[in-house]
Amino acid sequence: MSYPFQIKSIEQYHAAYKKSVADPEGFWGEVAGSFYWRKRWDKVLDWNFKDPDIKWFSGGKLNITENCLDRHLGTLGNKPAIIWESNDPDEHHRVLTYRDLYQKVVQFANVLKNNGVKKGDRVCIYMGMVPELAIAVLATARIGAVHSVIFGGFSAQSIADRLQDAQSEFIVTCDGAYRGNKDIPLKSVIDDALVQCRFVKKVVVLTRTRIPVSMIKGRDLWWEDEIKKVETMGNPDCPAEEMNAEDPLFILYTSGSTGKPKGVVHTCGGYMVYTTYSFVNVFQYNPGDIHFCTADIGWITGHSYIVYGPLCAGATSVLFEGVPTWPDAGRFWDIVDKYKVNVLYTAPTAIRSLMSYGLGPVHSHDLSSLKVLGSVGEPINEEAWHWYDENIGKGKCPIVDTWWQTETGGILISNLAGVTPSKASYATWPLPGIQPVLVDESGNELEGNGVSGNLCIKFPWPSIIRTTYNDHERCRTNYFATYPGMYFTGDGCLRDESGYYRITGRVDDVLNVSGHRIGTAEVENAINMHAGVIESAVVGYPHDIKGQGIYVYVIYGNTHGDENLTRQDIAQTVSRIIGPIARPDKIQFVSGLPKTRSGKIMRRILRKIAEGEIDNIGDTSALLDPSVVEEIKKGRL
Numbered sequence: 004m005s006y007p008f009q010i011k012s013i014e015q016y017h018a019a020y021k022k023s024v025a026d027p028e029g030f031w032g033e034v035a036g037s038f039y040w041r042k043r044w045d046k047v048l049d050w051n052f053k054d055p056d057i058k059w060f061s062g063g064k065l066n067i068t069e070n071c072l073d074r075h076l077g078t079l080g081n082k083p084a085i086i087w088e089s090n091d092p093d094e095h096h097r098v099l100t101y102r103d104l105y106q107k108v109v110q111f112a113n114v115l116k117n118n119g120v121k122k123g124d125r126v127c128i129y130m131g132m133v134p135e136l137a138i139a140v141l142a143t144a145r146i147g148a149v150h151s152v153i154f155g156g157f158s159a160q161s162i163a164d165r166l167q168d169a170q171s172e173f174i175v176t177c178d179g180a181y182r183g184n185k186d187i188p189l190k191s192v193i194d195d196a197l198v199q200c201r202f203v204k205k206v207v208v209l210t211r212t213r214i215p216v217s218m219i220k221g222r223d224l225w226w227e228d229e230i231k232k233v234e235t236m237g238n239p240d241c242p243a244e245e246m247n248a249e250d251p252l253f254i255l256y257t258s259g260s261t262g263k264p265k266g267v268v269h270t271c272g273g274y275m276v277y278t279t280y281s282f283v284n285v286f287q288y289n290p291g292d293i294h295f296c297t298a299d300i301g302w303i304t305g306h307s308y309i310v311y312g313p314l315c316a317g318a319t320s321v322l323f324e325g326v327p328t329w330p331d332a333g334r335f336w337d338i339v340d341k342y343k344v345n346v347l348y349t350a351p352t353a354i355r356s357l358m359s360y361g362l363g364p365v366h367s368h369d370l371s372s373l374k375v376l377g378s379v380g381e382p383i384n385e386e387a388w389h390w391y392d393e394n395i396g397k398g399k400c401p402i403v404d405t406w407w408q409t410e411t412g413g414i415l416i417s418n419l420a421g422v423t424p425s426k427a428s429y430a431t432w433p434l435p436g437i438q439p440v441l442v443d444e445s446g447n448e449l450e451g452n453g454v455s456g457n458l459c460i461k462f463p464w465p466s467i468i469r470t471t472y473n474d475h476e477r478c479r480t481n482y483f484a485t486y487p488g489m490y491f492t493g494d495g496c497l498r499d500e501s502g503y504y505r506i507t508g509r510v511d512d513v514l515n516v517s518g519h520r521i522g523t524a525e526v527e528n529a530i531n532m533h534a535g536v537i538e539s540a541v542v543g544y545p546h547d548i549k550g551q552g553i554y555v556y557v558i559y560g561n562t563h564g565d566e567n568l569t570r571q572d573i574a575q576t577v578s579r580i581i582g583p584i585a586r587p588d589k590i591q592f593v594s595g596l597p598k599t600r601s602g603k604i605m606r607r608i609l610r611k612i613a614e615g616e617i618d619n620i621g622d623t624s625a626l627l628d629p630s631v632v633e634e635i636k637k638g639r640l
């Protein structure tokens with residue numbers, strides 16, 4: 004397979020960028036022409052950011068799975084689509100060729116149909132990183148249903164909230180999942196969630212860990228039994244549902260600055276075009292390369308760069324069930340060596356964690372197959388960037404620092420491996436089609452180089468968020484109202500003297516802990532549910548490995564003398580309500596919080612204290628009671 008839209012030189016990059024701005028419709032129409040459409044679009048783009056109302060490839064008809072699978076069968080049928088590596092290095096790996104994957108997707112699509120799933124229905128998928136997770140995702144898309152994948156680190160309560168918000172009547176899960184030395188009882192978490200969600204009709208359960216699970220008659224079904232039923236029906240086909248380009252493909256929940264996660268909605272046509280375009284160009288994927296993205300499919304990175312982008316491009320994608328440090332810190336390098344991985348795409352938090360184990364685990368493996376390294380999810384600090392460059396890439400692999408978001412669907416700012424220049428800790432330049440602007444607090448555009456401001460994008464690209472599920476107004480106010488006429492990212496950004504972009508982190512109340520987005524308001528809500536907690540405030544602080552850690556200030560009724568136990572109890576409540584990923588790192592008990600006369604918590608002060616900048620708190624004269632600041636400083640953990 005060749006990619007007519009692949010940019011191969013810096014001159015081609017500049018030309019493509021120029022054309023994408025001068026004639027966006029011509030530009031994207033040409034890119035979209037190399038996909039398989041049942042019916043070509045009538046209009047490339049219709050949009051306004053006011054409502055917002057954004058339509059790409061209107062009138063076009065397609066099914067993304069025909070682009071991921073059917074289209075490749077003739078040429079790539081026997082080529083590996085997915086290589087699955089188990090959590091356990093001794094368990095045999097699995098290779099699914101494009102033909103195998105096609106057959107399994109078709110089978111499972113029929114399972115979904117047999118169980119009453121119809122076009123437009125929302126299917127919740129809560130599984131570990133097994134090939135069946137990708138199969139369930141694709142099978143859902145094949146029949147025109149909408150998947151909502153929930154990361155395995157979320158709690159029953161978080162699942163229930165998402166099931167209710169999306170009104171998902173169908174769930175696909177596993178009995179359990181392996182992650183390092185842990186067995187996670189996924190089905191049992193689902194059972195807890197379902198106590199509140201009586202509307203759920205069917206739960207399909209894949210066998211993975213074979214821990215005991217309760218199976219409720221009429222509702223719960225084993226994946227394996229359902230596949231057998233389909234096999235005996237004898238019709239192995241499942242024609243793909245014809246979708247409009249703007250029909251929803253999936254919902255993915257993500258945290259914002261308010262209490263409740265939002266269901267980001269992506270649609271079929273534009274998402275397909277942009278994820279594939281960015282996959283090929285950023286990583287400079289060439290046919291035959293082995294691509295290893297270490298993210299979980301429960302996050303956008305896994306959706307776009309393990310499943311859809313690579314498969315549309317006919318690539319070979321490695322799917323890894325485990326964690327980087329188990330059974331030892333050489334696990335990634337072991338996989339690179341074993342499958343001769345060419346592109347490794349991971350997160351700064353993983354790199355920093357592996358750095359702390361020294362070079363022993365690196366040197367015992369052959370990493371010479373690597374051609375391109377990638378980073379995603381949070382700013383990569385220079386030290387980690389250089390370590391990655393020198394020790395993993397041996398100074399010969401370009402590092403792509405890819406900036407993007409759940410809402411953007413695909414990578415927006417990044418160098419293109421080996422084609423455009425890289426710069427340590429900079430995402431560098433926008434991809435063709437992406438028009439970033441920096442604005443000051445009042446929304447004035449900051450022109451020229453050597454400026455910092457809030458990062459906005461002023462023109463739509465094909466995989467931009469279309470709506471937040473069931474609440475379009477929320478989408479408008481969150482992303483399109485702060486700076487009228489622009490999409491606001493929530494990130495701060497520097498454009499340096501030479502015009503390179505560097506993302507400096509969130510400017511709203513969203514934390515980035517180990518590359519996971521967590522809203523401070525969500526964590527506060529969970530903490531405030533704990534008996535005894537009167538009030539709380541959550542801020543981030545710099546953490547050597549996680550990037551940011553979660554620092555909590557709590558006003559507590561009575562700790563009964565054992566503060567440590569109370570801390571553990573509070574952390575346990577957060578794990579219960581949100582999930583272990585939001586567990587606080589530090590909990591400080593305070594007698595009051597710094598508030599203005601109108602009762603607003605001054606988070607800036609709390610942030611400074613958590614960051615250790617206690618001599619640089621700034622002006623506290625607006626506070627109702629400035630003396631609490633002294634007390635909080637003294638009690639800092």
Ligand code: WTA
Binds near residue numbers: 303507509
């Ligand atoms: C941050 C993950 C700096 C950023 C794909 C963004 C980054 C949030 C980078 C989105 C990067 C992501 N450099 N920061 N290369 N990539 N971020 O939705 O703050 O989980 O807004 O999407 O992660 O996180 P999300």
